[in-house]
Amino acid sequence: MRVEDLERDMTSVVPASQSRDSDFLFRNMTQLCLAACGDPRSKRILDVGSGFGQDAFALASKGAFSFGADPSVRMMNWARETYGSQVSWVQAWGEALPFADRTLDVVLCKGSLDHFKNPDAAIFEFTRVVKCEGRIVVAVANFESLSCRIARSVDLVLPRGRYGIRRPFEVPSDHFTRYDPELLLGQLSRHLSIEDIRGVSLGWGLELYSRWLARRSVRTSRIVLELADRLARRLPQLADVLVVTGRPRRSSMT
Numbered sequence: 544m545r546v547e548d549l550e551r552d553m554t555s556v557v558p559a560s561q562s563r564d565s566d567f568l569f570r571n572m573t574q575l576c577l578a579a580c581g582d583p584r585s586k587r588i589l590d591v592g593s594g595f596g597q598d599a600f601a602l603a604s605k606g607a608f609s610f611g612a613d614p615s616v617r618m619m620n621w622a623r624e625t626y627g628s629q630v631s632w633v634q635a636w637g638e639a640l641p642f643a644d645r646t647l648d649v650v651l652c653k654g655s656l657d658h659f660k661n662p663d664a665a666i667f668e669f670t671r672v673v674k675c676e677g678r679i680v681v682a683v684a685n686f687e688s689l690s691c692r693i694a695r696s697v698d699l700v701l702p703r704g705r706y707g708i709r710r711p712f713e714v715p716s717d718h719f720t721r722y723d724p725e726l727l728l729g730q731l732s733r734h735l736s737i738e739d740i741r742g743v744s745l746g747w748g749l750e751l752y753s754r755w756l757a758r759r760s761v762r763t764s765r766i767v768l769e770l771a772d773r774l775a776r777r778l779p780q781l782a783d784v785l786v787v788t789g790r791p792r793r794s795s796m797t
C-alpha cells in the first residue's frame with residue numbers, strides 16, 4: 544500500500560542561493576511563468592503545487608485574487624505563516640482540485656507536475672477549473688536538456704564516481720515523471736491547445752560550467768548566462784526548464 548506523506552517537507556527541493564547558474568535559472572523561470580499568467584489584476588489565479596507560496600503571493604501583490612493549493616500540510620502552514628491571508632491557501636491535490644468548473648482565469652503549475660502521482664488527471668483538472676478563455680501555465684525540468692545529454696555522454700566515458708560531480712540527468716527520488724519536451728507536450732495537448740513553449744537557461748547542472756561561471760566577474764557571468772538563455776528560448780528542446788502556455792481544449796471540457 545502506498546502511503547502519502549502529507550507532512551512532506553519540500554524545503555530542500557526548492558534550492559536557496561547556490562550558484563550563479565542556479566540563481567539565474569530559478570529567477571528567470573519564475574519571471575517567465577509570472578509573465579505568462581498575463582496581467583494579474585482582478586484575475587482569479589490558482590497556483591497548483593504552490594510549495595512555499597511565493598508565486599501565489601507575488602500574483603496577489605500585483606492585484607490578483609490568488610489561490611495556492613498544495614497537499615502538504617507543512618508547506619501550507621509555511622505559506623500561510625509567511626504570506627498571510629492575501630492569498631487563499633487550500634490544502635489539495637492537483638488531481639482533485641476543490642474548485643467549481645470554469646471559475647478561474649489562470650492555472651499556474653511551476654516545478655510541481657513532475658511530483659504528481661497522476662499528472663494526466665491533474666492536467667484535466669486544470670482545464671476543468673479554468674474558464675474557456677482562461678490560460679494554463681506549466682513549467683517543468685527538462686531531462687533531455689543539453690546538460691543532461693552532455694553529462695550522460697561524459698558518464699559513458701568516465702565511470703561513475705571518477706569525476707565526482709552531480710549527474711543532472713538523474714531524476715530526483717521525489718519526482719514521479721521524467722519530463723522531456725515530447726512527453727510534456729504529448730500529455731498537455733490531450734487537454735490543452737498549446738499556445739507557446741519556451742526554454743529557460745542552458746547548461747544548468749554541469750558542475751564544471753558552474754565553477755567556471757563562479758570564477759568570472761559578475762558582469763561576464765551574467766552576459767554568458769543571458770546569451771545561453773536566449774539560445775534556450777529558441778531551442779527549448781535543449782533548455783533546462785520548459786514553460787508551456789495553453790488554453791483548455793473544448794473537447795476536454797465536455
Ligand SMILES: C[S@@+](CC[C@H](N)C(=O)[O-])C[C@H]1O[C@@H](n2cnc3c(N)ncnc32)[C@H](O)[C@@H]1O
Pocket residue numbers: 551553556557591592593594595596612613614615618635636637638652653654655658659660661
Ligand atoms: C518542487 S515544489 C514546487 C513549489 C512551487 N511551485 C515553486 O515553484 O516553488 C513541488 C510542490 O508540489 C507539491 N505536490 C506534490 N504532489 C502534488 C500533487 N499531486 N498535487 C499538488 N501538489 C503536489 C509538493 O508538496 C511541493 O510543494
